[in-house]
Amino acid sequence: MKTFLKILKWVGISLVSLVAVFAVVVSLRQNLTYEAPYPNITASKDSAIIAHGRNLALGPAHCASCHSTENADSLIALGQEVPLSGGYAFKIPPVATIYTPNITPDSIHGIGKRTDGEIARALRYGVRADGTAMFDFMPFHNVSDEDLTALVSYVRSLKPVNKPRKENEFEPMGRIVKAFLVEPVGPDEKIQKSVKIDSTAEYGRYLAHNVANCVGCHTRRGLAGGYTGELFAGGNNIGGLITPNITTDSSSRIYGWSEEAFIARLKGGKVIPQSEMPWNSFKRMNDTQLKAIYRYLQTVKPAKMPKEG
Ligand code: HEC
Numbered sequence: 001m002k003t004f005l006k007i008l009k010w011v012g013i014s015l016v017s018l019v020a021v022f023a024v025v026v027s028l029r030q031n032l033t034y035e036a037p038y039p040n041i042t043a044s045k046d047s048a049i050i051a052h053g054r055n056l057a058l059g060p061a062h063c064a065s066c067h068s069t070e071n072a073d074s075l076i077a078l079g080q081e082v083p084l085s086g087g088y089a090f091k092i093p094p095v096a097t098i099y100t101p102n103i104t105p106d107s108i109h110g111i112g113k114r115t116d117g118e119i120a121r122a123l124r125y126g127v128r129a130d131g132t133a134m135f136d137f138m139p140f141h142n143v144s145d146e147d148l149t150a151l152v153s154y155v156r157s158l159k160p161v162n163k164p165r166k167e168n169e170f171e172p173m174g175r176i177v178k179a180f181l182v183e184p185v186g187p188d189e190k191i192q193k194s195v196k197i198d199s200t201a202e203y204g205r206y207l208a209h210n211v212a213n214c215v216g217c218h219t220r221r222g223l224a225g226g227y228t229g230e231l232f233a234g235g236n237n238i239g240g241l242i243t244p245n246i247t248t249d250s251s252s253r254i255y256g257w258s259e260e261a262f263i264a265r266l267k268g269g270k271v272i273p274q275s276e277m278p279w280n281s282f283k284r285m286n287d288t289q290l291k292a293i294y295r296y297l298q299t300v301k302p303a304k305m306p307k308e309g
């Protein structure tokens with residue numbers, strides 16, 4: 001009996017120390033910093049470049065859907081700017097609440113004091129100006145130098161908004177995730193200097209993968225974020241809705257849709273109110289962009305939606 005109690009005591013002490021060591025490691029790993037190159041781009045004041053950035057930001061790149069809490073439609077209708085002043089909350093129980101930052105050029109709360117390289121690095125490599133890693137919400141790791149320049153130029157051209165950013169909030173589980181799983185994500189394709197804008201499947205692929213992130217939501221992913229299903233076969237639970245299959249399979253949601261029907265549906269905007277697909281931004285895509293995406297999806301390998309689980 002005595003020896004049993006002794007063993008129990010030592011097991012207890014070891015467990016407590018293990019937990020304590022783990023807690024220390026987790027807290028030491030909260031603000032790890034990473035090295036990542038600064039993309040060699042410079043923001044421009046050229047109105048055509050800013051207009052291209054705006055077209056991407058308010059359309060396929062859907063910056064406003066995440067970085068604004070205002071009604072972009074009414075502002076655009078009034079000829080006003082959409083303030084990308086952040087504050088939208090992504091609630092990910094039991095991990096964290098992540099708030100989008102203010103990305104207007106305000107020098108205290110926004111990106112006013114960041115260099116072009118720092119902003120571009122955040123987008124391409126997921127590394128903040130202070131070297132810490134961001135949660136991988138943004139899909140722009142492979143955008144071309146020209147598009148990255150246009151996006152940074154557009155953001156720089158916005159009116160500064162004096163709105164404090166909300167700090168991200170982490171549950172204990174979130175601190176563990178942050179310590180071990182949140183790492184910078186960089187490009188996984190060769191970065192192009194510029195991409196040709198036309199209605200070909202090639203440009204559609206670029207938009208669907210590297211700008212609009214159709215692939216990221218319409219492909220089943222594992223807990224760590226990597227793809228576990230066939231590309232575009234759907235089956236992801238996004239905010240309680242399962243993303244449909246948009247491959248060329250006969251079970252696909254868009255099977256048999258004509259190009260006109262697809263364009264009309266995307267321009268039609270949100271039908272299911274709680275849907276997290278950024279319909280409000282996507283409905284601003286132009287016919288060239290939508291045709292290109294449709295034509296690309298017509299080349300995607302047919303696949304069935306993965307089974308539950
Ligand atoms: C799907 C949502 C989403 C979209 C779309 C999105 N962002 Fe973000 N962005 C975020 C989140 C969330 C963060 C903060 C992540 C974190 O704190 O870990 C962020 C961070 C940033 C940062 C870093 C700011 C800082 O303080 O270092 C910049 C710059 C940025 N976004 C610019 C953009 C631009 C430009 C676009 C459009 C081209 C865009 N974002 C589109 C969600 C999004």
Ligand code: HEC
Nearest residue numbers: 212213214217238241242243244253254272275276277278
């Ligand atoms: C943030 C996640 C997300 C992104 C990004 C996204 N989708 Fe979706 N999509 C959804 C969800 C969730 C649904 C189901 C709810 C709905 O229909 O709105 C959906 C539905 C659809 C539908 C079916 C609509 C219908 O009425 O039957 C089509 C088509 C579609 N998406 C195409 C696309 C294309 C093309 C892109 C890229 C330009 C894209 N999606 C990007 C999440 C996303």
